Amino acid sequence: MTARLRTDRSTLPPERKAIRSTSIACVGGNSRVCLGSFLMPKDETAESKKAFIEDVKAKSMGGGRVDLYEVLAERILPAIKWAESKGAQFEPWLQQAPWRVGVRIASPGQYRGMPKLLETLHDAFEKAGGKERF
Numbered sequence: 316m317t318a319r320l321r322t323d324r325s326t327l328p329p330e331r332k333a334i335r336s337t338s339i340a341c342v343g344g345n346s347r348v349c350l351g352s353f354l355m356p357k358d359e360t361a362e363s364k365k366a367f368i369e370d371v372k373a374k375s376m377g378g379g380r381v382d383l384y385e386v387l388a389e390r391i392l393p394a395i396k397w398a399e400s401k402g403a404q405f406e407p408w409l410q411q412a413p414w415r416v417g418v419r420i421a422s423p424g425q426y427r428g429m430p431k432l433l434e435t436l437h438d439a440f441e442k443a444g445g446k447e448r449f
């Protein structure tokens with residue numbers, strides 16, 4: 316997730332107060348600037364999850380952690396559903412041929428979706444009473 320530096324807005328000059336806090340407070344993070352593709356199995360079937368684990372393992376050329384791919388295979392689809400329930404939007408699942416695994420990209424598309432996704436989830440976090448402590 317993207318870290319934000321909170322500014323005490325009462326001390327800002329009027330022209331800066333007019334700018335949405337998210338515009339001035341977001342200071343970086345790979346999550347903000349990344350392409351926004353979420354690798355995931357096609358569906359919840361055991362076959363799709365197995366294909367996901369095998370393909371990610373092959374794509375990583377043995378360099379990654381299979382135990383984490385297994386967690387992803389189990390958790391990514393419910394996690395995306397949860398994010399959608401908070402207002403997040405993703406493009407339709409797209410197979411990454413020649414692999415069986417696919418992606419959903421944060422809407423509206425590559426590089427443009429992540430700032431929107433982070434703001435949506437951050438707004439949900441604040442609505443739920445969340446506060447940043449830094």
Ligand SMILES: Cc1cc2nc3c(=O)[nH]c(=O)nc-3n(C[C@H](O)[C@H](O)[C@H](O)COP(=O)(O)OP(=O)(O)OC[C@H]3O[C@@H](n4cnc5c(N)ncnc54)[C@H](O)[C@@H]3O)c2cc1C
Pocket residue numbers: 316317318319342343344345346347348349350351352353354449
């Ligand atoms: C160009 C690009 C494209 C990518 N595309 C994809 C993709 O399509 N799909 C994918 O899955 N991954 C992609 N990645 C990788 C992905 O972006 C990162 O793995 C992911 O964003 C890491 O998330 P994070 O929360 O660990 O770190 P970040 O999102 O980088 O968040 C870390 C935050 O910590 C803050 N911070 C650092 N030090 C401190 C400190 N001392 N005190 C307070 N805050 C601090 C930083 O400012 C930053 O905001 C891409 C990366 C890049 C650069």
